Amino acid sequence: MLESRQEFIATKGKQKKQIKCDADSIAGCVSQRACVYSGARVVLNPVTDAVHLVHGPIGCASYTWDIRGSLSSGSELYRNSFCTDLKEQDVIFGGGKKLASAIDELAAKYHPPVVFVYSTCIVGVIGDDLEAICRAAAIRHGIEVLPVQSSGFIGNKAAGYRAACDTLLRLIEPAQPVWAKKPGSINYLGDFNLAGEAWIIEQYLREIGIDINVVITGDSTYEKLKTAPEASLNIMQCAGSMNYLASKMEEIYGIPYIRISFLGMEDTAASLRQIAAGLGDETAAKKAEQLISREIANTQPLIDRYREKFAGKKAAIYVGGGFKAISLIKQFREIGIEVVMVGTQNGRQEEYDTINDLVDDGTIILDDANPAELERFMLDKGAHLLVGGVKERPLAYKLGIAFIDHNHDRKHPLSGYAGAVNFAQEVNSTLCSPVWDTIRKGGHSEWLKK
Amino acid sequence: MLDCTSKEMKPRTSGGLINPAKTCQPIGAMYAALGIHRCLPHSHGSQGCCSFHRMHLTRHFRDPVMATTSSFTEGSSVFGGGANLKTAIKNIFQVYDPDVIAVHTTCLSETIGDDIPNIVQTAEVPEGKLVIHTNTPSYQGSHITGFSNMTKSMVKYLAEATTPVKKDQVNLIPGFVNPGDMREIKRLVKAMGIESILFPDTSGVVDTPMTGEFTMYPAGGTTIAQLKDTGNSKLTIALGRFASSDAAELLDTKCKVPAIALKTPIGIKATDAFLMALRGSFAQEVPAEIEEERGQLVDIMTDTHFHFHGKRVAIFGDPDIVTGMTEFALSLGMVPVHVLTGTPGGAIGSAVGSFEEDIAGMLAEANITANVKAGGDLFTLHQWIKNQPVDLLIGTTYGKYIARAEDIPFVRAGFPVLDRSVHTYMPLVGYRGAMRLIEMISAALLDRADRDAADEDFELVM
Numbered sequence A: 001m002l003e004s005r006q007e008f009i010a011t012k013g014k015q016k017k018q019i020k021c022d023a024d025s026i027a028g029c030v031s032q033r034a035c036v037y038s039g040a041r042v043v044l045n046p047v048t049d050a051v052h053l054v055h056g057p058i059g060c061a062s063y064t065w066d067i068r069g070s071l072s073s074g075s076e077l078y079r080n081s082f083c084t085d086l087k088e089q090d091v092i093f094g095g096g097k098k099l100a101s102a103i104d105e106l107a108a109k110y111h112p113p114v115v116f117v118y119s120t121c122i123v124g125v126i127g128d129d130l131e132a133i134c135r136a137a138a139i140r141h142g143i144e145v146l147p148v149q150s151s152g153f154i155g156n157k158a159a160g161y162r163a164a165c166d167t168l169l170r171l172i173e174p175a176q177p178v179w180a181k182k183p184g185s186i187n188y189l190g191d192f193n194l195a196g197e198a199w200i201i202e203q204y205l206r207e208i209g210i211d212i213n214v215v216i217t218g219d220s221t222y223e224k225l226k227t228a229p230e231a232s233l234n235i236m237q238c239a240g241s242m243n244y245l246a247s248k249m250e251e252i253y254g255i256p257y258i259r260i261s262f263l264g265m266e267d268t269a270a271s272l273r274q275i276a277a278g279l280g281d282e283t284a285a286k287k288a289e290q291l292i293s294r295e296i297a298n299t300q301p302l303i304d305r306y307r308e309k310f311a312g313k314k315a316a317i318y319v320g321g322g323f324k325a326i327s328l329i330k331q332f333r334e335i336g337i338e339v340v341m342v343g344t345q346n347g348r349q350e351e352y353d354t355i356n357d358l359v360d361d362g363t364i365i366l367d368d369a370n371p372a373e374l375e376r377f378m379l380d381k382g383a384h385l386l387v388g389g390v391k392e393r394p395l396a397y398k399l400g401i402a403f404i405d406h407n408h409d410r411k412h413p414l415s416g417y418a419g420a421v422n423f424a425q426e427v428n429s430t431l432c433s434p435v436w437d438t439i440r441k442g443g444h445s446e447w448l449k450k
Numbered sequence B: 001m002l003d004c005t006s007k008e009m010k011p012r013t014s015g016g017l018i019n020p021a022k023t024c025q026p027i028g029a030m031y032a033a034l035g036i037h038r039c040l041p042h043s044h045g046s047q048g049c050c051s052f053h054r055m056h057l058t059r060h061f062r063d064p065v066m067a068t069t070s071s072f073t074e075g076s077s078v079f080g081g082g083a084n085l086k087t088a089i090k091n092i093f094q095v096y097d098p099d100v101i102a103v104h105t106t107c108l109s110e111t112i113g114d115d116i117p118n119i120v121q122t123a124e125v126p127e128g129k130l131v132i133h134t135n136t137p138s139y140q141g142s143h144i145t146g147f148s149n150m151t152k153s154m155v156k157y158l159a160e161a162t163t164p165v166k167k168d169q170v171n172l173i174p175g176f177v178n179p180g181d182m183r184e185i186k187r188l189v190k191a192m193g194i195e196s197i198l199f200p201d202t203s204g205v206v207d208t209p210m211t212g213e214f215t216m217y218p219a220g221g222t223t224i225a226q227l228k229d230t231g232n233s234k235l236t237i238a239l240g241r242f243a244s245s246d247a248a249e250l251l252d253t254k255c256k257v258p259a260i261a262l263k264t265p266i267g268i269k270a271t272d273a274f275l276m277a278l279r280g281s282f283a284q285e286v287p288a289e290i291e292e293e294r295g296q297l298v299d300i301m302t303d304t305h306f307h308f309h310g311k312r313v314a315i316f317g318d319p320d321i322v323t324g325m326t327e328f329a330l331s332l333g334m335v336p337v338h339v340l341t342g343t344p345g346g347a348i349g350s351a352v353g354s355f356e357e358d359i360a361g362m363l364a365e366a367n368i369t370a371n372v373k374a375g376g377d378l379f380t381l382h383q384w385i386k387n388q389p390v391d392l393l394i395g396t397t398y399g400k401y402i403a404r405a406e407d408i409p410f411v412r413a414g415f416p417v418l419d420r421s422v423h424t425y426m427p428l429v430g431y432r433g434a435m436r437l438i439e440m441i442s443a444a445l446l447d448r449a450d451r452d453a454a455d456e457d458f459e460l461v462m
Helices: A003-008 A036-044 A058-063 A088-093 A096-110 A121-126 A130-141 A157-172 A197-207 A222-226 A239-253 A265-279 A282-310 A322-334 A349-358 A371-381 A392-398 A416-431 A435-439 A444-449 B025-034 B047-061 B074-079 B082-095 B107-112 B116-121 B143-158 B179-191 B224-232 B241-255 B268-282 B288-308 B319-331 B355-365 B378-387 B397-406 B430-452
Strands: A009-011 A051-055 A114-119 A144-148 A185-191 A211-217 A233-236 A257-259 A314-319 A338-344 A364-367 A385-388 A402-405 B039-044 B100-105 B130-134 B167-173 B195-198 B233-239 B259-262 B312-317 B335-341 B371-373 B392-395 B410-412
Touching (some): A036 A051, A036 A114, A036 B047, A058 B047, A096 A114, A096 A130, A114 A130, A121 B074, A121 B107, A130 A144, A157 A239, A185 A239, A197 A211, A197 A265, A197 A282, A197 A416, A211 A222, A233 A239, A233 A265, A239 A257, A257 A265, A265 A282, A265 A322, A265 A416, A282 A416, A314 A322, A314 A371, A322 A338, A322 A349, A322 A416, A338 A371, A349 A364, A364 A371, A371 A392, A385 A392, A392 A402, B025 B047, B025 B143, B039 B047, B074 B082, B074 B107, B082 B100, B082 B116, B100 B116, B100 B143, B116 B130, B130 B143, B143 B224, B167 B179, B167 B224, B167 B268, B179 B288, B224 B233, B233 B241, B233 B268, B241 B259, B241 B319, B268 B288, B268 B319, B288 B430, B312 B378, B319 B335, B319 B355, B319 B430, B335 B355, B355 B371, B378 B397, B392 B430, B397 B410, B410 B430
Parallel strands (some): A114 A144, A185 A211, A233 A257, A314 A338, A314 A385, A338 A364, B039 B100, B100 B130, B167 B233, B312 B335, B335 B371, B392 B410
């Protein structure tokens, strides 16, 4: 292992050190991290009726074409892939004209209310004036055309979240400085409606008498996003991507925010209570208690059955953000699985502190890990299961370790009580599959020795 | 999802793409580099590029894909990426210990103008280790161009003519195909009793068996010794001109190894041409087992021809695959109505030739007029299909949107296929591959016939 990587790895209990994080990756590592564009794209992509136009060569557009499983209740426009497909002459003479003409073509074809124009690495270098081109196009077509400053090299994925939030802030800015507040109305930040997760939460809140004004950005539309300043409270699930937006909205529109999490039964109950309290709504608080006891009564027996089954099993976590890792640690605890390794690509210092408080002694905590490190610690710690993203899946499988995707590729909603059961089911379907017997004792490895 | 695609085809002048049928050069270079034994591909650019390419390849192959990145920052894009690359090379050899690093560039490092050979010259490369590179500006060509460029660089850096007389062996360049195809090509040549060097060779790299262990450098891949020895072979066969011709041409100029460019051996004609070229050059007879396979294929084609005759088909994907697929569809009696690739079409007179000319030539021979386009996108293909409907669509996973919107039977072939497994192990090339294609096409067409049949028309025997 590289010496310069040591600072990014800690073992709980062994040493009193703060893990290093939020730093640039070391050149030459097999980093699992993505780029600014990727961060911006995943945040904005769920805006369903927007044209998402990637200004650059084709790659950035093709790799992000419909890969995030954000569901829509209306427009499917966002699932198409639009790109200026810059060529050599554009790089030499500038891509501005081509961009303007691409916006014209798409505006005429689809009549979208808003066009997001994503800047890629090359645009940052050749210096196309995205602001001016977008402004002119907006006037030409009478729609909003918003640049996203997401050139890949200006930082990591977290910088992309921020670029996306800056664009959202411009989008939600009201034309008139005075706007009416809707009492008791909340925005739900940082849920991207993967597999329909935001819909589950919307239903819970509706049941306790609270309306979600807009989800940012899961299943959102231009019109719905425009109403964001009217809410009286922001609740925030994915803090990694939305912290900046939430604090800006507090500063500009005086909307306070609370951090919530709907991953796992424990967090779901706490979050419902927090929201009711945050609004000072006693009726909602009462209804929340009813909902919580009903759902726990329905869910707990199912979870308990899985707990028995999972006794003695160990899990490793390697996900994008720290907040998700924290929720997963709690969720594993609910189903009786011990977490022996926790890593994130872009976790922040305070999140690593929380992780450190949550886990048992001996747990490995690491930032921006590479596959060799993941392999070593999973094997050292005897993990039976890894939670991760696309690139980690085959690695886990090759080691004979079960896997669940907690990222773009998830197929079932993992939010709320329904999600808690789905989570246990997903863990069960991989952890308890008979395929591992074919690999382990008496299986393939024995067979190979014959 | 594609409700917003209109039937009316308005002129498109912006040059932008809607729903692309290609991706960028670097991923092709990365895939080619994985076909060198104990090689670590290195992406010289922002870390997002490397991450996207690994993710995309992982989704297609369902195997770990290892590659490193220079992790550009704002500083590197102002002052150049030289320092990052040098640090990267040092770290990579220290930590991951590959035999060779294959560097490819990105649109960013190309635009900044990093001079890779110069940087590599001043980097710390341990004794006996190698660094090769290729330029893959994403704003030219496609992933196929990137594959071709990296393959060409293998020749440029490694091929050597060291023997006074050429060896009785053939170089085979398979093009951007699955490891299952590469295994099939090797099997055919071996059955012919001919020594061969296949490069790049990703079999045994991205289709590795389960052992309960993760291996950074699996057993497969063309070795450095083999790559050097390509200069001593008496013939190179480039399979698929877009992905393979450039490397073959360079072997000719650099090491005087004559080259033949053939179609990717998809279907009976192209496989015949491949085996005949081998037979002619090596005076070897086609063995009985291969003759038997061919006979079986012809038998199957006879047994099933009535399912295919006159069926209208749309084919899209990478140019070499689409060319082979179109030829095979014609030999089954199908009518290719729309043929499209996202890769720019090459130029008449260049080694790769012209996609549109090649396809138009084949169609003209069969008296068929069709829509043919290089550098196209799936929006165009969809509009074509709306205007002239087809009975079958053949292409990559991205075709599933069109297949669903227009309710067309769909056969997945090419790169990428992200929503099905096993396909990377099974060949489309050779006679066996042709049998498999017939099975896939039949299944798609007949499942549809079963689904749509009225009760009284629903048949047991088809």
